[in-house]
Amino acid sequence: MVSVSSQDFIYKTFHDFYDSDSFFSPSITRFVQREIGFFLLKNRIMIRHKRFQTIEELTFFLKKNVPSDVYRSCAYYEYPEAEMAEKEWLGSDLVFDIDADHISNSCDKIHDKWICVICGFEGKGVTPEECPLCRSKKFNNKTWPCESCLDSAKEETKKLISLLEVDFGFSHNDLHTFFSGHRGYHVHVEHSAIETLDTLARKEITDFVTGLGVTLLNNKKTNSYYASNLGTFGWQKRLNLGLQKFLSSAKKEDLKKVGIKRNYDAILNNKEKILNQCIMQGRWDSIKGLGTKTWEKLFQYIKTIESSQIDTVVTTDIHRLIRMNNTLHGKTGFKKVEFPVKHIDSFDPFTEAVAFNGGIVKVCVSDAPLFRIGENMFGPYKNQVVDLSTAAAVLLICKERAELVKQKDV
Numbered sequence: 001m002v003s004v005s006s007q008d009f010i011y012k013t014f015h016d017f018y019d020s021d022s023f024f025s026p027s028i029t030r031f032v033q034r035e036i037g038f039f040l041l042k043n044r045i046m047i048r049h050k051r052f053q054t055i056e057e058l059t060f061f062l063k064k065n066v067p068s069d070v071y072r073s074c075a076y077y078e079y080p081e082a083e084m085a086e087k088e089w090l091g092s093d094l095v096f097d098i099d100a101d102h103i104s105n106s107c108d109k110i111h112d113k114w115i116c117v118i119c120g121f122e123g124k125g126v127t128p129e130e131c132p133l134c135r136s137k138k139f140n141n142k143t144w145p146c147e148s149c150l151d152s153a154k155e156e157t158k159k160l161i162s163l164l165e166v167d168f169g170f171s172h173n174d175l176h177t178f179f180s181g182h183r184g185y186h187v188h189v190e191h192s193a194i195e196t197l198d199t200l201a202r203k204e205i206t207d208f209v210t211g212l213g214v215t216l217l218n219n220k221k222t223n224s225y226y227a228s229n230l231g232t233f234g235w236q237k238r239l240n241l242g243l244q245k246f247l248s249s250a251k252k253e254d255l256k257k258v259g260i261k262r263n264y265d266a267i268l269n270n271k272e273k274i275l276n277q278c279i280m281q282g283r284w285d286s287i288k289g290l291g292t293k294t295w296e297k298l299f300q301y302i303k304t305i306e307s308s309q310i311d312t313v314v315t316t317d318i319h320r321l322i323r324m325n326n327t328l329h330g331k332t333g334f335k336k337v338e339f340p341v342k343h344i345d346s347f348d349p350f351t352e353a354v355a356f357n358g359g360i361v362k363v364c365v366s367d368a369p370l371f372r373i374g375e376n377m378f379g380p381y382k383n384q385v386v387d388l389s390t391a392a393a394v395l396l397i398c399k400e401r402a403e404l405v406k407q408k409d410v
């Protein structure tokens with residue numbers, strides 16, 4: 001929890017954002033049928049079950065109440081303002097959330113920190129199951145919207161888009177892609193084919209996207225593989241192309257990554273044969289030294305590469321509230337922003353999601369890694385007073401890594 005003066009600074013900065021031309025009203029289909037929710041900065045309370053007739057009405061509310069976070073339902077209802085049971089669900093967009101928290105990255109140890117709520121013991125990297133000192137399972141986590149983590153999330157998003165387009169047949173126009181404002185990306189599908197799908201049907205979709213249940217053993221009893229070659233669509237095609245791509249350039253180190261410990265030569269010396277006999281003709285047991293277990297490892301690895309690491313809970317929840325486009329993220333002060341699907345490669349969250357331009361703010365930073373906003377690099381900082389741009393100061397205060405330095409303290 002940051003100091004009162006830091007909180008006041010964030011409140012004023014967020015208020016001014018919603019009160020200025022920097023805030024572009026989001027266009028949301030079926031807006032009046034959506035449930036709107038807020039987390040308020042002042043009392044730190046959640047307000048749900050709100051309905052607004054116009055965007056102007058919503059903007060007025062944002063200026064007056066200054067939320068740290070603004071949400072809208074993926075669903076649309078007859079009565080969005082009613083209690084959950086009385087809302088009368090009409091349908092829901094198909095929504096995907098890709099968050100760096102669900103993707104392991106080597107930089108976790110550099111910028112992520114956990115602190116035991118009970119005894120205060122702390123460590124870096126992935127949060128342990130229980131505190132090594134007092135065995136408590138409650139932690140405060142400090143994560144960071146890091147470039148390399150966000151790049152990984154973007155790669156997962158691109159795979160998701162490919163799955164949605166190639167295997168489900170959605171077009172660019174059906175998909176809306178967003179930077180979440182923190183550590184990930186959102187993909188919304190708006191299409192009549194999915195709007196009334198229930199939770200179970202959505203679970204089938206997440207299973208497909210994550211490759212759950214993709215298996216290559218055709219007959220578990222005889223341990224035989226698909227009798228024929230891999231098919232030309234869906235997961236069979238993805239495994240086929242993925243295997244070809246991987247094996248054609250594979251070196252010993254790559255095979256080690258797959259978990260293959262011996263028999264490297266059976267693969268490295270027979271690439272042509274493997275391609276023609278195994279992958280093209282489906283004669284999976286035709287290479288000496290390349291047996292069931294090795295194939296299993298190879299397929300598992302290719303499946304991981306080809307699938308997308310989405311947060312499945314978000315997609316299957318047909319009442320989910322999701323951050324509203326163009327509003328501020330309370331953990332960063334960045335905006336959730338939409339960008340065209342075809343521009344995903346060049347999209348830069350640290351430029352396009354920046355909400356505050358100009359200004360200089362004096363803050364005392366406890367701990368921050370090296371980071372970039374626009375063209376400017378900041379940090380790393382450790383227990384030091386620095387003058388920062390408003391966007392950088394807001395980010396560090398929201399991440400509880402800095403405090404505002406009041407003028408009289410200087």
Ligand SMILES: [Zn+2]
Pocket residue numbers: 116117118119120121131132133134135136
């Ligand atoms: Zn502890």
Ligand SMILES: [Zn+2]
Pocket residue numbers: 105107108111146147148149150
């Ligand atoms: Zn990272």
